[in-house]
Amino acid sequence: MTDYMIELRNVTKRYGNIVANDHINxxxxxxxxxxxxxxxxxxxxxxxRCITGHNTPDEGRVFIDGEDVTDVPTHKRELGMVFQNFALFPHMTVFENVEFPLMIRNLDKKKRREMVMDALRLIRMEGYEKHYPRQLSGGQQQRVGLARALVYRPKVLLLDEPLSNLDAKLREEMRFEIRELVSRLNITAIYxxxxxxxxxxxxxxxxxxxxGRLVQVGTPEDIYEYPQSRFVADFIGLSDFIEGTVVSVENERIVMTVDGLELVVPGLSDVEKGQSLLVFIRPNDVQLFPAGHEGGENVFEGVVDKLTYLGDKIDYRITLGDRLEIRVQTDGRQRFEKGEKVRAYLPRERCRPVIGD
Ligand SMILES: Nc1ncnc2c1ncn2[C@@H]1O[C@H](COP(=O)(O)OP(=O)(O)OP(=O)(O)O)[C@@H](O)[C@H]1O
Ligand SMILES: [Mg+2]
Structure with missing residues (x-):
């Protein structure tokens, strides 16, 4: 017996020559x-879709609650689902839409009413039972979709880009609501x-x-702070990649040269003098100071090439030394002008080596 509610073991799914899922564990x-x-x-x-049963893997097995469901049809897997382009039935009211999964499960009328009203309360849509989908906003429609997925309290909830059609503000609100609901109902969910x-x-x-491959699994902090490949460092958050040549290696520090500048980065095993090394730094980890600010390790002279005002922050493109271009984001209150000379500090521990592709 495992602690896993859902498990993919070595799942591979091909479409002709495309390997859409490549040995996923x-x-x-x-x-x-x-x-x-x-x-x-x-x-x-x-x-x-391999988990829902809409796809059958070419290789590997799928387990739900300890049971091998690879050959179990979708309707017997007891899952709640909300899909990418989720559509409510337009000719049915909100009540009827949410009731639908209960109808096909043959529950009696009184029980159904109770469960539907419960689900509508959960998504804060009581009072909308008689509305038709066209009378609802996009966000309300997606909430009804969520109620429909939750109405029979599935053990597992699967959500495929359920918020993709909403505006940024509503998306943020709904995110929060989904997070809350899943915690409160103690559901296992894949989003x-x-x-x-x-x-x-x-x-x-x-x-x-x-x-097609799973490249890293971890908490949000893990994957942001410790990306294990260039791909992840690039995909999660903003990253600047800096490539240089190692000139000295000690336990705690590696010195490398980059376009004529000496950059000190944290120590790393198996690094040798003369090899090239790739490090990344987040634009908001770089600190900017006015020209003339005192120097030191990893403090470089630079010029502002470009800046973009983003309200709460300012995004700068800075050239360090002769030609090392980096991106820096600072608090919106700290303002440098285009063409201005600055000093940039790249804290050593924030210049982290990238190991894999
Ligand atoms: N039914 C299908 N027939 C043939 N190829 C398919 C089929 N479904 C998906 N693919 C291919 O498999 C790969 C993975 O597709 P998938 O839909 O899983 O991607 P996704 O990560 O969900 O992308 P998106 O973020 O755009 O929804 C793609 O190359 C896609 O073209
Ligand atoms: Mg998709």
């Missing part, structure tokens, strides 16, 4: 909200998105996919 704990995150076409929906901010905000853990 992933376990989702009971009560956990796991996000599948990755660029368009990386295989997220395919993996979800699919290609929006990394959404993934960080919602998840207990995030599973990052690229080209």
């Amino acid at each position: 992933l376990g989702i704990l009971r009560g956990e909200l796991m996000t599948l995150l990755g660029p368009s076409g990386c295989g997220k929906t395919t993996a979800l 699919v998105t290609h929006d990394q901010e959404e993934a960080l905000a919602l998840s207990d853990r995030v599973a990052i996919m690229n080209a």
Whole structure:
């Protein structure tokens, strides 16, 4: 008996020559909200469909609550689902839409009414029973979709980009509501998105996919702070990649030269003098000071090439030394002008080596 509510063991799914899921191994704990995150076409929906039973894997097995369901049809898997382009039945009222999964389960009328009203309360839509979908806003429609998925209290809830059609503000609100509901009802959930901010905000853990493969699984903090590949460092948050040549190696520090500048980065095993090394730094980890500010380790002279005002922050493109271009984001209150000379500080511990592709 495992602790996993959902488990994919070595799941592979091919479409002709395309390997949409390439030997995926992933376990989702009971009560956990796991996000599948990755660029368009990386295989997220395919993996979800292997769990729902809409896809049959070419290799591997799928387990739900300890049971091998690989050959169990979708309707017997007891899942709640909300899909990418989720549509309510337009000719049915809100009540009838939410009642639908109960109708096909042959529950009696009184019980159905109770469960529907419960579900509508959960998503704060009591009073809308008689409305038709066209009389609701996009966000209300998606909430009804959620109620429909939750109405029979499934053990597992699967959400495939359920917020993709909403505006930014509503999306943020709904994110929060989904997070709340899943915790409160102690449901195990898989949430699919290609929006990394959404993934960080919602998840207990995030599973990052690229080209059919699972590349890293961890808490939002793990994947943001300790990306294990260039792909993840690039995909999660903003990153500047700096490539240089190692000139000296000590336990705690490696010195490398980059376009004539000496950059000190944290120590790392198996690094040798003369080799090239790739490090990344987040634009908001770089600190900017006026020209003439005191120097020191990893403090470089630079010039502002470009700046973009983003309200709460300012995004700068800065050239350090002769030609090392970096991106820096600072608090909106700290303002430098285009062409201005500055000093940039790249804290050593924030210049982290990237190991894999
Ligand atoms: N029914 C199908 N027939 C053939 N190829 C398919 C089919 N479904 C998906 N694919 C291919 O499999 C790959 C993975 O598709 P999938 O829908 O799983 O991606 P995704 O990560 O959900 O992308 P998105 O973020 O755009 O929804 C893609 O290359 C896609 O073209
Ligand atoms: Mg998809």
